[in-house]
Structure formats: structure tokens, C-alpha cells
Amino acid sequence: MTKPIAIQGIKGSFHHEVAQLYFNEKAEVVECMSFDGTVDSLLKGDTDFIVMALENSIAGSIIPNYALIDTHNLSIVGEHYLDIQHNLLALKGQSISEIKEVHSHPMALLQCKIFFKDYPHIKLVEAKDTADVAKQISEQNLKGIAAIASKNAAQLYTLNILAESIQTIKHNETRFAIVKRENLEIKRKTINKASLKFELDHKRGSLATILNVVSDCKLNLTKIQSLPKLETLWKYAFFVDVTFKDYKDYEKALSIMQLMAENFKVLGEYKNARL
């Protein structure tokens, strides 16, 4: 029997949408109020998978989520890209002139600030979760209040879409990871991407040398991010994603990199969602 999937936020959230798109529309989810909560649920065995945002094109990597995967020795087993579109939702029958307040997460409010400049009568109020506001408007029949959320949320909570795609930056692609406790069944034939973490001394050329190995072994780099290690000055951790055509090339690169870098760790091996 398959266990449900842990998501951050409630049904109608972007994490829920990714769970439906990656697994299937009827995938059972456990709503967690934080990313820590999703990990707790996985470790307790209440869920088999987590859907977890890893990076987006506006804010970059979500380092605390990388830290959760790393600290708890979890494994990335898949990925999914979603273009985050914000919509203005309210009860059916309401027009935008009747909306007095819009409640949403501070980040969503910020991303849609310019849209609301044309509607100075609407007050922006901070809330914890984008989809939860949609749910409350629907359940409590709240008039005069609008939510900023996905089309999915509109459908789920039977709200009207007053305005579509109201965020300032029209494309905000977010990359989500599908995370498991451990990856027991690596299908070498379908695997063509890996997420790695390693540490290097602040020595001239140490990263260049590692990237030469990556290149010589025919791997492509699709992401790199350095993070200074606070405990040990001048030492850096690197989060790197690579894609490859042949698993053997990857294995060869791995065996060399493991000798060259400290605390080398594979965070996940999975199928590239971009191919």
C-alpha cells in the first residue's frame, strides 16, 4: 500500500499541484505547516515522499531545504519544474471594486505589489499561507476579501478568478524535489541527473580542478552554489547538479571527485525533468 505524500502548505498550494502533476491527480497528501513538518512526517513513516521546493528563478536556492535533505540524509529521487502564477481570487459574484483587503503571504504580496498600485482602495494584509486564505474565504463566505493563489486553489475552493497572472515578474519558475528517506531502487538506465554536495579548501584552483573532472567525464553542470562553512573559515561547501547521458560516465566522475573533495555526498540520483 502506498503511503501519502508530505507537502508544505495545504491542498491548493503549489506543492499540492506538484504532487498531483508528478504522481497523479488523486495522490493523497499530508498537509504540513512547515518544511520541518514534512521531514518529521517522512521520518515518522506517516508519508513515503516529500514534495519540496528547492530553488526558484527569482530568489535562487532555498538553502534551508538543502540543509534539511543533507542533515537528515534524505534522498532526492525526482524533480519537477512549475511556473508559479499568482491569481486574484474571491467569492463568486464579487467584483474587484468590492474587494477591500487582499490577504496573502508577504512574498506573494511583494511579488504582486505593482498590480495593486492600480487599486489603491485595496489594503494588503499579511497572512501565513496563500492557499489557506482561499480556503477561509470559501468556508467562511468572506466578502470583500481576496486571496492570491493558484488556479488550482480557485477550483478546489470554488472561488472566482478576478485577475490572472498578477505577479510583476511573469515567469517565476520553481524547481521542486521529490524526496524519500533513501533511494533503494536506482534504475541506472533512467537516471541522467544527480545532486552532489562536497567541501573544498579555499585553495587556488580547487574548484576549477573538480569542474575539469566533471567536464572530462562528459557531465554537464546545471547548477552550482557555494556556501561558506562558518565553523571552519576558508572552507566552502558546494551544491552541484550534473546531467549525463551514460551512467558509467557519472560513476567515473564520482570515483575521482570523491578522492579530490572532502565530505563528498550524493544527495540524489534521478531523471532530469528538463529533457
Next chain:
Amino acid sequence: MTKPIAIQGIKGSFHHEVAQLYFNEKAEVVECMSFDGTVDSLLKGDTDFIVMALENSIAGSIIPNYALIDTHNLSIVGEHYLDIQHNLLALKGQSISEIKEVHSHPMALLQCKIFFKDYPHIKLVEAKDTADVAKQISEQNLKGIAAIASKNAAQLYTLNILAESIQTIKHNETRFAIVKRENLEIKRKTINKASLKFELDHKRGSLATILNVVSDCKLNLTKIQSLPKLETLWKYAFFVDVTFKDYKDYEKALSIMQLMAENFKVLGEYKNARL
């Protein structure tokens, strides 16, 4: 006559503290309510400098601030590292058992969540700005309410420190940039660090080749971050910091890298605060 310095937040904020430490204790600041606001103030000519957080050891790079510097063609002319310490502040005479609510920025509340587990009688309430809560407690003589802010804020608003360093992760070092409209007076002798931005095709080894140039020219890499370009799939932007001993080495690397990468841009040349 020197113009004031734009800071995000109010007096007593960490940005204010950095302005005082980088310039001097009496440095005049203009309080801005957003990072966009600091840029507006600089472009209007109301201020000569911005103090702007660029990255921290918990969350990584603050990409939207890199984007502000890049989009408006501003110049990083200095940097400062600050270890962010959160303290619990309240009116003098109040004990922690008398505190009913703590108001602070969601991020500060999150970072101190474990501390408050021992004080279940205290309700956590989200507020816009950490230092602003301290100011309000002081000005309105608010009893039963505590703020999470710096020791500087405690002193400035004559509040009592009920508990020191209450954040879960004890070291949260934040790197701040000192930003100007343009850097007209580059003192080559004191410059030993630069922030660069460039773009590369998703071609095997393209980054490795650039980093070989960095290494061959005796430059050290202290930060690297890739950011996918949404408009053009398979093209990546890179934010890179390098340090060097001799400006001539840097000039040589620059001349080669400019030929190898697209849209090459120097975001700033300044003195390394870590030496």
C-alpha cells in the same frame, strides 16, 4: 558635504549597525522601508550610499538584491560581515514571565522558535520589522510585549535585554555590501576583491574553462552561484566573487573572461573585509 546613507529598516536595525561600523557611529542614515526604497533614494540623489545585505550563512544569496544592483547598474564599493545575534527586548522592569506576546519579523520568529518552546505562555505575533517593534514598545510604553532585535536597538530605545542570543543557529553571519551609483575613484592599491556577473551557454566545460582562467591568473574564488536565465533556456548567469593580491592579475583575468563569457559585467571592485 557628505550625503546620508540609505538603509533598509529603521535605526537600531542590523543595516543601521553596519552603516555605523563601516562609516562611523554618527553616520547619518535615511530609513527606507524596502530594498527598492534604498535604491530609489540613491537614484534620486538623496543618499550617496546604500548598505544592503547580500547573503547570509543560513539562507545563502539574496538574489533580489543582486538583481537590484545589476538592473540599476550600481557599484559595490565595499563589504562588511556581521554576525547576526537576536536578543529578547522589553521595557525595563519587565520579567520574561510578564511577557505575553513577542512581535517580530517572521524570519526572526522562525530563527528563535526553539527558544520560545520553553515559554509556552508567550504568543508569537508577526510584524514587519524587528527594530520597529522595539521602537514602538519604547515610545508607546507597551507592557507585556517583547521584541526580537539587536543590542544596538536595546540601547537606542532604552529597553532591557531579557535574553541574549536566542536564535537557534548561534552563528548567522551576514555579508553586507556598500553600494554607490558608480565607482569613480578606484584605488588600485587597496582593491583586492571583485564581484562579477557573466553568462554562459550550457556547453560542457564552459564554466570549467572560465575557472581555469581565474586560477591561472592567481585569483581565488570566494563565491559562485549559478542562476538559470528564464528567457533563454540552457543559458546560465553566474555571480562570482574573486580575491587577488595584485590588481594586474585581476586585470589580465578580466580581459580574458570578457572574451569568453557573454554579457560580462563588473558589479564592484573593493577591499576584502576578510583580510
